[in-house]
Amino acid sequence: MRKLILALVVSIAAAQTQPPAFEVASVKPAAHAEGRSLLQALQGRLTMTNLSLRRLILIAYGVQDYQLTGDPSWIGSEHYDIEAKADGNVSVQKMEGPMLQALLAERFKMTLHRETRQLPVYELAVANGARLQLSKEGSCTPYSADAPPPAATPGQPRPTFCGLRIGTEELNRTLDGKGVTMAALAANLSRTYNSMLGRNVIDATGLTGEFDIHLKWAIDDLSHPTAGPDPTGPSIFTALQEQLGLKLKSTKGPVEVLVLDHIEKPSAN
Secondary structure, eight states: OHHHHHHHHHHHHHHHHSOOOOSEEEEEEOSOTTSOOEEEEETTEEEEEEEEHHHHHHHHHTOOGGGEESOOTHHHHOEEEEEEEOSSSOOHHHIIIIIHHHHHHHHSOOEEEEEEEEEEEEEEEEOSSOOOEEOOTTSSBOOOTTSOOOOOOTTSOOOOBSEEEEEEETTEEEEEEEEEOHHHHHHHHTOHHHHOOOSEEEEOSOOOSOEEEEEEEEOOOTTOTTSSSOOOSOOHHHHIIIIISEEEEEEEEEEEEEEEEEOOOOOOO
16 A cells, blocks of 8 residues: 555656646748748647747747857747647646747757856936836736636726736837836836847836836837838937936846757657
8 A cells, every 4th residue: 555655646746747748739840931920829729830949949938039048040040830739728828938848848859057147237227216107006907817817798898907018110119007016117128029128127226116107219120221110219218217217227237048058950740
């Protein structure tokens, strides 16, 4: 009996340490790397079309481009299509995170490790007096992607969720949010698709509480000179100071990076 119990305990422990995996998954080279990229994630199913392997790794580990190093040049030019199905009602975050990590490790023989390095960062600080509006209690509904609220009743208005939302128009960006902490604002500014800062942003404002945010700026994207009309907004640095009374200070700080130790092109499947 003791042996049986011990075997069961070992079996359960092994199952708990195994990374979560998709029930079935297909990974294939994209037909046209210059085509449109698509990411669609629903509970239990993940579709990723024409994404570079580098982008897939960034999504899987939730890091920015500047946090991945040691990679061969081909992972930025090789594009792949992924169709994956999970067993049960698995959350989007789990599929795009641990399950995608396990899939990349299996199909690309990928191994990596984490390091903390001293790299250029920005500190988000108060300029000449913050111009921020405190959120009113109950003005927004907390949201968790792992436990989303039930669908709105037909005919009833959709609730206003707490958090930040990015808006895009050519090279112009807007950032709106309710119930936003300064730490959340700093984390959002770290994302390269928002501001193209290319650095971590650390909250050094010393401001507590939750705020309603509205910010509008234009990115300076010299890599796309024909992307559209000239941007009509200020830079992110000017916008933060003029609209929110905040500033970005350049400094150095600890940044976690992913170091790729090994990766291979996948075999056909």
